[in-house]
Amino acid sequence: MPITQQTRDDHEIIRACLDGSTEAFTVLVQRHEKRAFWAAYRVVGDADASRDVAQEAFVRVWRALERFDFSMAFTTWLYRITVNLAIDHLRRNKRHKGVDIDLFREGLADESAPEQKEGSRELAAQVRLVLDNLDEKYRTVLALRDLEGLSSKQISDITGITHATVRWRLHVARKQFREAWTRYETRRKTDLDIARAERANASSSDTATLDS
Amino acid sequence: MLPLHVGGDLDPRHGPEVDAHLNNCLVCFAEFRELGAMRSRLAVLAEQPLPLGILDGFAEEVMARIDVGEPGPAAEAPSPGPRQRIFSFQKLSAAAAVMLVCLAGWRAFNDQGLMSDGTSAFLRPDLSGSVSDGVPMQRQQAALDGTQLPTAPSGQLSAQAVNEFLETTWPLGVPAPSEVQIILRSRGGVPTVTLHGQASKASGLERDGQRQPRQRNR
Numbered sequence: 001m002p003i004t005q006q007t008r009d010d011h012e013i014i015r016a017c018l019d020g021s022t023e024a025f026t027v028l029v030q031r032h033e034k035r036a037f038w039a040a041y042r043v044v045g046d047a048d049a050s051r052d053v054a055q056e057a058f059v060r061v062w063r064a065l066e067r068f069d070f071s072m073a074f075t076t077w078l079y080r081i082t083v084n085l086a087i088d089h090l091r092r093n094k095r096h097k098g099v100d101i102d103l104f105r106e107g108l109a110d111e112s113a114p115e116q117k118e119g120s121r122e123l124a125a126q127v128r129l130v131l132d133n134l135d136e137k138y139r140t141v142l143a144l145r146d147l148e149g150l151s152s153k154q155i156s157d158i159t160g161i162t163h164a165t166v167r168w169r170l171h172v173a174r175k176q177f178r179e180a181w182t183r184y185e186t187r188r189k190t191d192l193d194i195a196r197a198e199r200a201n202a203s204s205s206d207t208a209t210l211d212s
Numbered sequence: 213m214l215p216l217h218v219g220g221d222l223d224p225r226h227g228p229e230v231d232a233h234l235n236n237c238l239v240c241f242a243e244f245r246e247l248g249a250m251r252s253r254l255a256v257l258a259e260q261p262l263p264l265g266i267l268d269g270f271a272e273e274v275m276a277r278i279d280v281g282e283p284g285p286a287a288e289a290p291s292p293g294p295r296q297r298i299f300s301f302q303k304l305s306a307a308a309a310v311m312l313v314c315l316a317g318w319r320a321f322n323d324q325g326l327m328s329d330g331t332s333a334f335l336r337p338d339l340s341g342s343v344s345d346g347v348p349m350q351r352q353q354a355a356l357d358g359t360q361l362p363t364a365p366s367g368q369l370s371a372q373a374v375n376e377f378l379e380t381t382w383p384l385g386v387p388a389p390s391e392v393q394i395i396l397r398s399r400g401g402v403p404t405v406t407l408h409g410q411a412s413k414a415s416g417l418e419r420d421g422q423r424q425p426r427q428r429n430r
Contacts, residue, residue: 022275029271037267047263051270058274120256127257145219146251147258152221167221174215178250 010074017065025065028074029058035075036082042143043086045132053089057082072157079150079158083140090136130180138173145170214240218247 010031016024036054044050060081068077131139144150144158145166152170156163216222217230234241 026271026275029274033267033270034262037262037270047266051266055270055274055277059277062274062278123253124256124260127253131254131257142254145221146254149258167216170219170221171213171215174219174247174250177254178215178247181250181253 004073006075007073011070014065014068014070014074017062025062028061032075032078033058036078039079039082039144039148040086040089042147043083043136043140044089045128049089049093050086053085054082057085060085076154076157079144079154080160083144083158087136087140126184127181130177130184133180134173134176138169138176141166141169142173142177146174214244215247218244218251 010028013024013028013031017028033054036057037050040050040053040057041047044053057078061078064081068074131143134142140159141155144155145152150158152163152166155166159166161169213222213226213230217227222230234244
Protein backbone atom coordinates (compact mmCIF):
# COMPACT_ATOMS: atom_id res chain seq x y z
CA MET A 1 0.00 0.00 0.00
CA PRO A 2 1.48 3.38 -0.93
CA ILE A 3 1.85 5.47 2.21
CA THR A 4 0.52 9.00 1.86
CA GLN A 5 1.14 11.80 4.29
CA GLN A 6 -2.49 11.60 5.33
CA THR A 7 -2.07 7.92 6.12
CA ARG A 8 1.05 8.64 8.17
CA ASP A 9 -0.74 11.36 10.09
CA ASP A 10 -3.75 9.11 10.71
CA HIS A 11 -1.52 6.32 11.99
CA GLU A 12 0.20 8.72 14.38
CA ILE A 13 -3.16 9.83 15.73
CA ILE A 14 -4.30 6.22 16.10
CA ARG A 15 -1.18 5.41 18.10
CA ALA A 16 -2.00 8.31 20.42
CA CYS A 17 -5.51 6.91 20.78
CA LEU A 18 -4.09 3.50 21.63
CA ASP A 19 -2.06 5.21 24.35
CA GLY A 20 -5.37 6.32 25.83
CA SER A 21 -5.86 9.81 24.38
CA THR A 22 -9.52 10.59 23.77
CA GLU A 23 -8.50 14.03 22.49
CA ALA A 24 -6.61 12.30 19.70
CA PHE A 25 -9.73 10.35 18.81
CA THR A 26 -11.71 13.58 18.62
CA VAL A 27 -9.14 14.86 16.15
CA LEU A 28 -9.48 11.66 14.12
CA VAL A 29 -13.25 12.09 13.99
CA GLN A 30 -12.98 15.72 12.93
CA ARG A 31 -10.52 14.79 10.18
CA HIS A 32 -12.82 12.22 8.66
CA GLU A 33 -16.39 13.16 9.61
CA LYS A 34 -17.20 14.54 6.15
CA ARG A 35 -15.79 11.46 4.46
CA ALA A 36 -17.85 9.15 6.66
CA PHE A 37 -21.00 11.21 6.14
CA TRP A 38 -20.71 11.21 2.37
CA ALA A 39 -19.84 7.51 2.25
CA ALA A 40 -23.00 6.77 4.21
CA TYR A 41 -25.09 9.21 2.21
CA ARG A 42 -24.04 7.76 -1.15
CA VAL A 43 -25.60 4.46 -0.08
CA VAL A 44 -28.43 5.52 2.22
CA GLY A 45 -29.60 8.72 0.51
CA ASP A 46 -31.01 10.32 3.66
CA ALA A 47 -28.96 13.05 5.38
CA ASP A 48 -30.12 12.49 8.96
CA ALA A 49 -29.80 8.72 8.72
CA SER A 50 -26.37 9.15 7.14
CA ARG A 51 -25.20 11.32 10.02
CA ASP A 52 -26.34 8.63 12.43
CA VAL A 53 -24.64 5.89 10.42
CA ALA A 54 -21.42 7.90 10.23
CA GLN A 55 -21.42 8.51 13.99
CA GLU A 56 -22.01 4.84 14.67
CA ALA A 57 -19.11 4.03 12.37
CA PHE A 58 -16.79 6.10 14.55
CA VAL A 59 -18.13 4.44 17.69
CA ARG A 60 -17.30 1.07 16.10
CA VAL A 61 -13.88 2.37 15.17
CA TRP A 62 -13.22 3.37 18.78
CA ARG A 63 -14.25 -0.03 20.07
CA ALA A 64 -12.19 -1.90 17.47
CA LEU A 65 -9.19 0.43 17.37
CA GLU A 66 -6.81 -2.03 18.99
CA ARG A 67 -7.45 -4.38 16.07
CA PHE A 68 -6.53 -1.77 13.48
CA ASP A 69 -4.16 -3.12 10.88
CA PHE A 70 -1.40 -0.58 10.33
CA SER A 71 -0.65 -2.03 6.91
CA MET A 72 -3.85 -0.43 5.64
CA ALA A 73 -4.93 3.19 5.38
CA PHE A 74 -7.36 4.31 8.08
CA THR A 75 -9.67 5.68 5.41
CA THR A 76 -10.05 2.22 3.87
CA TRP A 77 -11.06 0.78 7.22
CA LEU A 78 -13.42 3.66 7.95
CA TYR A 79 -15.06 3.29 4.53
CA ARG A 80 -15.49 -0.44 5.13
CA ILE A 81 -17.21 0.03 8.48
CA THR A 82 -19.35 2.92 7.24
CA VAL A 83 -20.49 1.16 4.07
CA ASN A 84 -21.30 -2.00 6.06
CA LEU A 85 -23.42 0.03 8.46
CA ALA A 86 -25.06 1.94 5.63
CA ILE A 87 -26.07 -1.27 3.89
CA ASP A 88 -27.29 -2.64 7.21
CA HIS A 89 -29.43 0.48 7.59
CA LEU A 90 -30.85 0.02 4.10
CA ARG A 91 -31.79 -3.57 4.78
CA ARG A 92 -33.49 -2.69 8.04
CA ASN A 93 -35.38 0.18 6.52
CA LYS A 94 -36.21 -1.44 3.20
CA ARG A 95 -36.33 1.23 0.52
CA HIS A 96 -35.30 4.80 0.98
CA LYS A 97 -38.41 6.93 0.67
CA GLY A 98 -38.15 10.32 -0.95
CA VAL A 99 -35.27 12.74 -1.17
CA ASP A 100 -34.58 15.36 1.48
CA ILE A 101 -33.93 18.03 -1.11
CA ASP A 102 -34.80 20.83 1.32
CA LEU A 103 -31.77 20.05 3.43
CA PHE A 104 -29.56 20.59 0.42
CA ARG A 105 -31.43 23.76 -0.54
CA GLU A 106 -30.38 25.27 2.77
CA GLY A 107 -26.83 24.16 2.21
CA LEU A 108 -26.18 26.43 -0.73
CA ALA A 109 -24.35 29.54 0.42
CA ASP A 110 -24.16 31.20 -2.99
CA GLU A 111 -27.55 32.63 -3.89
CA SER A 112 -26.53 33.83 -7.36
CA ALA A 113 -28.54 32.44 -10.30
CA PRO A 114 -31.10 30.80 -8.01
CA GLU A 115 -32.97 29.29 -10.97
CA GLN A 116 -29.84 27.49 -12.06
CA LYS A 117 -29.25 26.26 -8.52
CA GLU A 118 -32.86 25.07 -8.32
CA GLY A 119 -32.50 23.20 -11.59
CA SER A 120 -29.37 21.54 -10.33
CA ARG A 121 -31.10 20.53 -7.11
CA GLU A 122 -34.05 19.10 -9.02
CA LEU A 123 -31.69 17.11 -11.21
CA ALA A 124 -29.81 15.87 -8.16
CA ALA A 125 -33.08 14.73 -6.63
CA GLN A 126 -34.00 12.88 -9.81
CA VAL A 127 -30.60 11.23 -10.02
CA ARG A 128 -30.92 10.20 -6.38
CA LEU A 129 -34.31 8.62 -7.04
CA VAL A 130 -32.94 6.57 -9.93
CA LEU A 131 -29.84 5.58 -7.96
CA ASP A 132 -31.94 4.43 -5.03
CA ASN A 133 -33.74 1.98 -7.26
CA LEU A 134 -30.61 0.05 -8.09
CA ASP A 135 -29.86 -3.12 -6.22
CA GLU A 136 -27.74 -2.24 -3.17
CA LYS A 137 -24.66 -4.14 -4.36
CA TYR A 138 -24.58 -2.22 -7.64
CA ARG A 139 -25.54 1.05 -5.99
CA THR A 140 -22.70 0.71 -3.49
CA VAL A 141 -20.02 0.14 -6.12
CA LEU A 142 -21.39 2.88 -8.38
CA ALA A 143 -21.58 5.35 -5.48
CA LEU A 144 -18.05 4.61 -4.29
CA ARG A 145 -16.60 4.87 -7.80
CA ASP A 146 -18.55 7.64 -9.50
CA LEU A 147 -19.59 9.73 -6.49
CA GLU A 148 -16.73 9.23 -4.04
CA GLY A 149 -14.11 8.87 -6.78
CA LEU A 150 -12.47 5.81 -5.26
CA SER A 151 -10.48 3.47 -7.48
CA SER A 152 -11.56 -0.10 -8.21
CA LYS A 153 -8.66 -1.31 -6.08
CA GLN A 154 -9.79 0.83 -3.12
CA ILE A 155 -13.36 -0.41 -3.54
CA SER A 156 -12.08 -3.97 -3.58
CA ASP A 157 -10.18 -3.35 -0.32
CA ILE A 158 -13.21 -1.72 1.29
CA THR A 159 -15.82 -4.26 0.28
CA GLY A 160 -13.69 -7.39 0.29
CA ILE A 161 -14.83 -8.40 -3.18
CA THR A 162 -12.31 -9.08 -5.92
CA HIS A 163 -11.10 -6.39 -8.28
CA ALA A 164 -12.70 -8.26 -11.18
CA THR A 165 -16.04 -8.36 -9.38
CA VAL A 166 -15.84 -4.64 -8.66
CA ARG A 167 -15.34 -3.92 -12.33
CA TRP A 168 -18.14 -6.30 -13.31
CA ARG A 169 -20.57 -4.67 -10.89
CA LEU A 170 -19.53 -1.25 -12.13
CA HIS A 171 -20.25 -2.37 -15.68
CA VAL A 172 -23.71 -3.62 -14.70
CA ALA A 173 -24.44 -0.65 -12.43
CA ARG A 174 -23.72 1.96 -15.10
CA LYS A 175 -25.84 0.07 -17.64
CA GLN A 176 -28.69 -0.32 -15.18
CA PHE A 177 -28.50 3.32 -14.17
CA ARG A 178 -28.69 4.38 -17.81
CA GLU A 179 -31.69 2.10 -18.46
CA ALA A 180 -33.44 3.20 -15.26
CA TRP A 181 -32.86 6.85 -16.16
CA THR A 182 -34.37 6.32 -19.61
CA ARG A 183 -37.46 4.68 -18.08
CA TYR A 184 -37.74 7.46 -15.53
CA GLU A 185 -37.46 10.18 -18.19
CA THR A 186 -40.01 8.46 -20.42
CA ARG A 187 -42.47 8.19 -17.54
CA ARG A 188 -41.89 11.79 -16.54
CA LYS A 189 -42.48 13.06 -20.07
CA THR A 190 -45.61 10.95 -20.36
CA ASP A 191 -46.92 12.38 -17.10
CA LEU A 192 -46.16 15.90 -18.28
CA ASP A 193 -47.91 15.29 -21.62
CA ILE A 194 -50.96 13.93 -19.84
CA ALA A 195 -51.03 16.91 -17.49
CA ARG A 196 -50.77 19.34 -20.42
CA ALA A 197 -53.54 17.54 -22.29
CA GLU A 198 -55.80 17.65 -19.25
CA ARG A 199 -55.17 21.38 -18.80
CA ALA A 200 -55.90 21.98 -22.49
CA ASN A 201 -59.15 19.99 -22.23
CA ALA A 202 -60.15 21.84 -19.09
CA SER A 203 -59.61 25.29 -20.66
CA SER A 204 -61.38 24.38 -23.93
CA SER A 205 -64.41 23.06 -22.04
CA ASP A 206 -64.43 26.29 -19.98
CA THR A 207 -64.41 28.25 -23.23
CA ALA A 208 -67.25 26.13 -24.64
CA THR A 209 -69.27 26.73 -21.46
CA LEU A 210 -68.75 30.51 -21.72
CA ASP A 211 -69.73 30.55 -25.43
CA SER A 212 -72.94 28.71 -24.76
CA MET B 213 -16.92 -2.79 -22.32
CA LEU B 214 -18.43 0.64 -22.92
CA PRO B 215 -19.78 1.14 -19.37
CA LEU B 216 -16.25 0.55 -18.09
CA HIS B 217 -14.53 2.56 -20.82
CA VAL B 218 -16.66 5.63 -20.15
CA GLY B 219 -15.33 5.82 -16.59
CA GLY B 220 -11.74 4.99 -17.45
CA ASP B 221 -12.11 1.60 -15.78
CA LEU B 222 -11.42 -0.59 -18.78
CA ASP B 223 -8.25 -2.63 -18.88
CA PRO B 224 -5.77 -0.26 -20.61
CA ARG B 225 -4.86 -3.02 -23.07
CA HIS B 226 -8.34 -2.83 -24.60
CA GLY B 227 -8.64 0.95 -24.72
CA PRO B 228 -7.16 1.59 -28.19
CA GLU B 229 -9.22 -1.22 -29.71
CA VAL B 230 -12.44 0.16 -28.25
CA ASP B 231 -11.60 3.70 -29.37
CA ALA B 232 -10.95 2.48 -32.90
CA HIS B 233 -14.34 0.75 -32.90
CA LEU B 234 -16.11 3.84 -31.60
CA ASN B 235 -14.65 5.83 -34.49
CA ASN B 236 -16.34 3.48 -36.92
CA CYS B 237 -19.57 2.41 -35.25
CA LEU B 238 -22.36 4.96 -34.92
CA VAL B 239 -24.52 2.72 -32.72
CA CYS B 240 -21.78 2.10 -30.18
CA PHE B 241 -20.71 5.73 -30.29
CA ALA B 242 -24.27 6.81 -29.51
CA GLU B 243 -24.40 4.43 -26.55
CA PHE B 244 -21.00 5.69 -25.37
CA ARG B 245 -22.31 9.25 -25.43
CA GLU B 246 -25.41 8.27 -23.48
CA LEU B 247 -23.28 6.58 -20.85
CA GLY B 248 -21.16 9.74 -20.69
CA ALA B 249 -24.29 11.80 -20.14
CA MET B 250 -25.29 9.40 -17.36
CA ARG B 251 -21.95 10.01 -15.61
CA SER B 252 -22.50 13.76 -15.93
CA ARG B 253 -25.81 13.37 -14.13
CA LEU B 254 -24.12 11.41 -11.36
CA ALA B 255 -21.54 14.19 -11.14
CA VAL B 256 -24.36 16.60 -10.23
CA LEU B 257 -25.04 14.44 -7.20
CA ALA B 258 -21.34 14.30 -6.37
CA GLU B 259 -21.11 18.10 -6.41
CA GLN B 260 -23.86 18.69 -3.89
CA PRO B 261 -22.66 20.74 -0.93
CA LEU B 262 -23.07 19.50 2.60
CA PRO B 263 -26.49 20.24 4.05
CA LEU B 264 -26.14 23.27 6.27
CA GLY B 265 -25.26 22.31 9.80
CA ILE B 266 -25.50 18.57 9.19
CA LEU B 267 -22.15 18.00 10.87
CA ASP B 268 -22.52 20.55 13.68
CA GLY B 269 -21.52 18.94 16.96
CA PHE B 270 -20.74 15.69 15.16
CA ALA B 271 -17.50 14.88 16.98
CA GLU B 272 -18.91 15.86 20.37
CA GLU B 273 -21.86 13.54 19.85
CA VAL B 274 -19.58 10.70 18.84
CA MET B 275 -17.58 11.08 22.04
CA ALA B 276 -20.81 11.21 24.04
CA ARG B 277 -22.01 8.00 22.37
CA ILE B 278 -18.83 6.22 23.31
CA ASP B 279 -19.62 4.63 26.63
CA VAL B 280 -17.15 6.12 29.08
CA GLY B 281 -17.65 3.10 31.32
CA GLU B 282 -16.42 0.87 28.54
CA PRO B 283 -12.63 0.56 28.42
CA GLY B 284 -11.03 2.26 25.46
CA PRO B 285 -8.25 0.77 23.39
CA ALA B 286 -5.42 1.36 25.92
CA ALA B 287 -7.38 0.10 28.92
CA GLU B 288 -8.18 -3.26 27.35
CA ALA B 289 -6.14 -6.01 28.95
CA PRO B 290 -4.35 -8.00 27.84
CA SER B 291 -3.54 -5.98 24.76
CA PRO B 292 -0.85 -7.43 22.56
CA GLY B 293 -0.71 -4.33 20.33
CA PRO B 294 -2.46 -2.84 17.34
CA ARG B 295 -2.55 -6.02 15.31
CA GLN B 296 -4.56 -8.31 17.51
CA ARG B 297 -5.15 -11.07 15.05
CA ILE B 298 -3.39 -14.28 15.88
CA PHE B 299 -3.11 -16.24 12.73
CA SER B 300 -2.14 -19.57 14.18
CA PHE B 301 -4.82 -22.18 14.47
CA GLN B 302 -5.34 -23.34 18.05
CA LYS B 303 -6.88 -26.68 18.80
CA LEU B 304 -9.21 -26.83 21.70
CA SER B 305 -9.38 -29.88 23.80
CA ALA B 306 -12.83 -29.18 25.18
CA ALA B 307 -14.88 -28.07 22.21
CA ALA B 308 -15.07 -28.19 18.45
CA ALA B 309 -13.20 -25.46 16.62
CA VAL B 310 -15.62 -22.95 15.18
CA MET B 311 -15.75 -19.50 13.72
CA LEU B 312 -17.95 -16.44 13.85
CA VAL B 313 -19.16 -14.69 10.77
CA CYS B 314 -21.29 -11.64 10.53
CA LEU B 315 -22.95 -10.03 7.59
CA ALA B 316 -24.93 -6.82 7.80
CA GLY B 317 -28.21 -7.60 9.51
CA TRP B 318 -26.99 -10.68 11.29
CA ARG B 319 -27.77 -11.07 14.94
CA ALA B 320 -25.83 -13.49 17.04
CA PHE B 321 -27.71 -14.08 20.24
CA ASN B 322 -31.15 -14.04 21.70
CA ASP B 323 -32.40 -11.09 23.67
CA GLN B 324 -30.58 -12.09 26.84
CA GLY B 325 -27.43 -11.92 24.79
CA LEU B 326 -24.87 -12.62 27.47
CA MET B 327 -22.53 -15.51 27.92
CA SER B 328 -20.65 -16.42 31.04
CA ASP B 329 -17.24 -17.96 31.31
CA GLY B 330 -17.24 -21.60 30.33
CA THR B 331 -20.37 -21.45 28.20
CA SER B 332 -20.64 -21.85 24.50
CA ALA B 333 -23.22 -20.97 21.92
CA PHE B 334 -23.92 -22.09 18.41
CA LEU B 335 -24.99 -19.33 16.12
CA ARG B 336 -26.64 -19.34 12.76
CA PRO B 337 -25.73 -16.31 10.70
CA ASP B 338 -28.40 -14.60 8.65
CA LEU B 339 -27.47 -15.48 5.11
CA SER B 340 -30.10 -13.29 3.43
CA GLY B 341 -28.46 -11.02 0.95
CA SER B 342 -25.08 -12.70 1.18
CA VAL B 343 -23.23 -13.04 -2.07
CA SER B 344 -20.38 -15.30 -2.89
CA ASP B 345 -17.70 -13.36 -4.69
CA GLY B 346 -15.10 -15.97 -4.95
CA VAL B 347 -13.13 -14.99 -1.85
CA PRO B 348 -12.38 -18.26 -0.16
CA MET B 349 -14.09 -18.60 3.16
CA GLN B 350 -11.15 -20.56 4.46
CA ARG B 351 -8.93 -17.52 4.00
CA GLN B 352 -11.21 -15.51 6.21
CA GLN B 353 -11.36 -18.31 8.72
CA ALA B 354 -7.59 -18.36 8.91
CA ALA B 355 -7.53 -14.62 9.36
CA LEU B 356 -9.85 -14.81 12.35
CA ASP B 357 -8.44 -17.91 13.97
CA GLY B 358 -7.40 -17.21 17.49
CA THR B 359 -8.66 -13.66 17.47
CA GLN B 360 -9.35 -12.37 20.91
CA LEU B 361 -12.52 -10.48 21.62
CA PRO B 362 -12.82 -7.84 24.30
CA THR B 363 -15.05 -8.81 27.18
CA ALA B 364 -16.78 -6.63 29.71
CA PRO B 365 -15.01 -6.27 33.07
CA SER B 366 -17.45 -8.80 34.52
CA GLY B 367 -16.01 -11.38 32.17
CA GLN B 368 -19.21 -11.63 30.20
CA LEU B 369 -19.41 -11.34 26.47
CA SER B 370 -22.28 -9.39 25.01
CA ALA B 371 -23.92 -10.14 21.72
CA GLN B 372 -23.45 -6.54 20.79
CA ALA B 373 -19.68 -6.76 21.25
CA VAL B 374 -19.52 -9.87 19.12
CA ASN B 375 -21.62 -8.33 16.37
CA GLU B 376 -19.60 -5.16 16.37
CA PHE B 377 -16.35 -7.03 16.21
CA LEU B 378 -17.53 -8.99 13.22
CA GLU B 379 -19.08 -6.06 11.46
CA THR B 380 -15.79 -4.23 11.64
CA THR B 381 -13.80 -7.26 10.61
CA TRP B 382 -15.77 -9.38 8.22
CA PRO B 383 -15.61 -8.24 4.59
CA LEU B 384 -18.74 -7.68 2.58
CA GLY B 385 -19.74 -10.40 0.24
CA VAL B 386 -17.74 -13.23 1.79
CA PRO B 387 -20.00 -16.20 2.32
CA ALA B 388 -20.75 -17.19 5.88
CA PRO B 389 -20.57 -20.72 7.19
CA SER B 390 -23.87 -22.31 8.07
CA GLU B 391 -23.20 -22.05 11.77
CA VAL B 392 -20.46 -21.09 14.17
CA GLN B 393 -19.64 -21.55 17.80
CA ILE B 394 -18.16 -19.16 20.32
CA ILE B 395 -16.28 -20.41 23.31
CA LEU B 396 -15.65 -18.25 26.33
CA ARG B 397 -12.87 -19.33 28.65
CA SER B 398 -10.57 -17.81 31.26
CA ARG B 399 -6.82 -17.74 31.13
CA GLY B 400 -4.93 -17.04 34.31
CA GLY B 401 -7.97 -15.35 35.80
CA VAL B 402 -8.24 -12.90 32.89
CA PRO B 403 -11.39 -13.56 30.90
CA THR B 404 -10.81 -13.91 27.19
CA VAL B 405 -12.74 -15.21 24.25
CA THR B 406 -11.00 -16.98 21.47
CA LEU B 407 -12.40 -17.62 18.03
CA HIS B 408 -11.33 -20.61 16.04
CA GLY B 409 -11.90 -21.63 12.54
CA GLN B 410 -14.16 -24.33 11.22
CA ALA B 411 -17.87 -23.94 11.04
CA SER B 412 -19.86 -26.30 13.20
CA LYS B 413 -22.51 -28.31 11.47
CA ALA B 414 -24.81 -28.17 14.51
CA SER B 415 -27.98 -26.17 14.30
CA GLY B 416 -29.91 -24.09 16.79
CA LEU B 417 -28.69 -22.02 19.65
CA GLU B 418 -27.06 -23.73 22.59
CA ARG B 419 -26.20 -22.06 25.85
CA ASP B 420 -24.67 -23.78 28.82
CA GLY B 421 -24.83 -27.03 26.96
CA GLN B 422 -28.59 -26.83 26.44
CA ARG B 423 -29.62 -26.52 22.79
CA GLN B 424 -32.35 -23.94 22.32
CA PRO B 425 -34.25 -22.56 19.36
CA ARG B 426 -32.47 -19.54 17.94
CA GLN B 427 -34.16 -16.22 18.52
CA ARG B 428 -33.36 -13.20 16.46
CA ASN B 429 -32.02 -10.23 18.38
CA ARG B 430 -33.26 -7.21 16.29
